Amino acid sequence: MTYFEAFFLALLQGFTEFLPISSSAHLILPSAVLGWPDQGLAFDVAVHVGTLAAVIIYFRKEVVSLLTAWVGSMVKKEHNKESKLAWLIILSTIPAALCGLLFKDFIEVYLRSAWVIATTTIVFGLLLWWVDKNSELVKDEYEMTWKKALFLGIAQAMAMIPGTSRSGITITAALYLGFTREAAARFSFLMSIPIITLAGSYLGLKLAMSDISINFGLLSTGVVVSFISAYICIHFFLKLISSMGMTPFVIYRLLLGAGLFAWLSFA
Structure with missing residues (x-):
């Protein structure tokens, strides 16, 4: 992998991880369409x-508040809306964690293809638009219940299918349940913390147990560029989502899916 490829892939990861357009799809596409080598396990960790x-840094106030309330609910048996929300975020993580353990290998072998990405990009884009x-977008995240959190967790598990988009499917599910766009996005982003932590820890453990050589320059590029682009993405997405809605992302998904089908048909 060259530094240009590392920069480009990290930029893609950062900008697409939290937008409803699928980061996994965009990271698979350079190798499928441009013939780039797979970025490798170490870069995935980065x-x-x-x-x-x-x-975590963008939502640092919320994270500290939720963690403090969560610890208080266990140690002092004190419960409030923050502790409830923290427990619901944990609950919403369970389906994806279980599906990751049970179906990751199957998905890696049979579903990481451009055809699957093209299909899911369009199908889940249309679902998001509908x-x-x-x-009725009226609820905030503190109106979450355990049933709704579990529903969002099941939606998050579906995002293991490339092209679905973790943020896209969880925001879609939250909107379906009547949450505002801002609340849906915030809860989706907070949900991402434990699941990205689990995924990163799993990849990191695999990396530690392997004999893969590590290029720390490329990894540093991946960490820094993905951090900056993801932070910018979160900031502007939350600022603009109430006014622009989901239509621009739906249009992008439809164009991307159509372009992929056209490329696959003539390749």
């Missing part, structure tokens, strides 16, 4: 670290 740092236009 960009996970970068995007995780971005969401939900955004037809749901």
